[in-house]
Amino acid sequence: MTERTALELENVRRCFGSVVAVDDVSLAVAPGEFVTLLGPSGSGKTSTLRLIGGFEELDAGAIRIKGERIDHLPPYRRDTATIFQSGALFPHKTVAENVAYGLRMRKVERPERDERIRQALDIVRLQGYEDRYPSQLSGGQKQRVALARSLAVRPAILLFDEPLSALDLSLRLQLRGEIKRLHDELKFSAIYVTHDQSEAMAMSSRVAVMNKGRIEQVDRPEKIFHDPANEFVFTFIGESCCLLVRCSGTDVTDRNGQAIALSLRDSLPEGDSRLYIRPSRLKLAAEAQGLPNGLTATIHFIEFLGDVHRYHLKAGALEVFADHAGAIGHDVGALIDVGWRSEDMRVFR
């Protein structure tokens, strides 16, 4: 019989005093699935991970691994393995001894143990580093040893606690690719906590966006990006401009009541609304012609971001920014047309 879920959270709740860190979270991870918990700091993603690992105690709900409840067990009796942000390698043990640790605790005997240590170090490409101490390794190598140490015990689920956030950018990208490759090869089940959305998008089978202790949306990365469930997800994932507008009758103004040159295909509901558009979907000047929605605005300032120029525009109290590949030949202070397609805009009240 194959298990239906590797891990299952059911209405999990955790409070610290009066603060609800994890609020009624339910989530199921299928075997071989790589699920990312993505959210701003304080959103409860790390607390959720620590509840699974057994480092925090549950206030309500249930946690199951392969169908069996484990939330009453201490960490050392749970079939999980965590990769910590700091690596948390044992500094007094060599690389091989670090990797051996979990195997020894699980009573894996000598010939097999050595074989699994060799395999694990092979997988993370650290052959020949067996006798080094952690202080003799670079940050990236340390994290790879931590990964090998956790992989070696073949847990039911791997728990990643922002393992790359302490590394510099190029190393982060490299290790990100490596973890992705390992997951494709080994098909382990994993929960990965991060606040870096590109990390979440690049590696995950599914992403769970968390906010204030709750899961706002769980879905495939493409769905999260293109079809966000609500305003929080829309604003948290990717970049977006927000237009705060007020509608009374046929007049559309900014929040201060000043008229703005905004034309929309579909009329807005009466009262205040928030319009969200991604800066990459805003078309400028000539490209804006013929689009169903438009705004005339003044160029406030221009940023050069490498691939694109970012135009910061102002119309009344509205501030938007649009990305355009290359300069458009307008200077600061000039009036310019902005246009966008209806499907690129989301309206929240």
Added chain:
Amino acid sequence: MGGNLLMTAQRRKQRTALLLLLPALVIVLIFFGLPTIFMARMSFNLHPDQRLFVPGFTFEHYAALLSNPVFTGAIWTTVKLAVMASFATVVIGYAFALIVWLKPPRWRLLLIGVALCPLLISEIAIIFGWWMFFPKNGLLSYALHSLGLVNDKISLMYTEFAAFVGLIYVTLPYCFFILLSIFDGIDRRMIEASADLGAPPLTTLREVLLPLTWTGLLVAFSQSFIWTMGTYATPSALGPDTLWTVGYLIQEQMLGKHNWPLAAALSMVLVLGVAAVMVLTRSLMPKRASYHV
């Protein structure tokens, strides 16, 4: 030419290091080195009559230390008491430091405050405190009696046990702070990582915490040993009259028998004992000096 420049740079670096070290070195040599040398010299002086000493050179005081059963007994008692008290101190201090390290920060200040208390009171005042605690009508006896643990009131005053407890109390705060500072250098995630990989608490203690705190344990032990070896007031005031420690004998030779050379020779025994323990603990320290890099 380039090599020459490098040499001078290196030499200059060495000279800077020496200059920076100099003030401390001078203080240590003048205030600690010189008196020890004077004391060593004194231990070879003659003591033919009631005069404090007569300049000269003899090994007779050291010979007396090795042959007179009073002296050998005292040395043995002192070492035994110091070793036992140091072991107990390190065990208690380790447990206490571990608890403070593991507790959330809001407990920390309170517990550290408690540990500081004995340091704020003079040794003499602490001894008076024990005099309220150990005798037949003291606090301990009263507590044990009212709990029904003993039938008759008991006195532990003037026993080796009282001296033992008193010594632990004197050295415990130092031991605690040494160990706490070592614990504070350890990443607390280490414990979680160990548990995460399947190690129960006692295994984590043996496999992770003890190796990482081993150096601190040795330092705390030698610190306790030095204190308990040299402490004079506490064991004399709390122990039995027959509890002759080296500290007590030095006092007796110095003030009672006016035999300064012999007192100096006894003091040299303490110095050598301390030095021996320092060398021993140093040799037990791991060759890889620091893990926290």
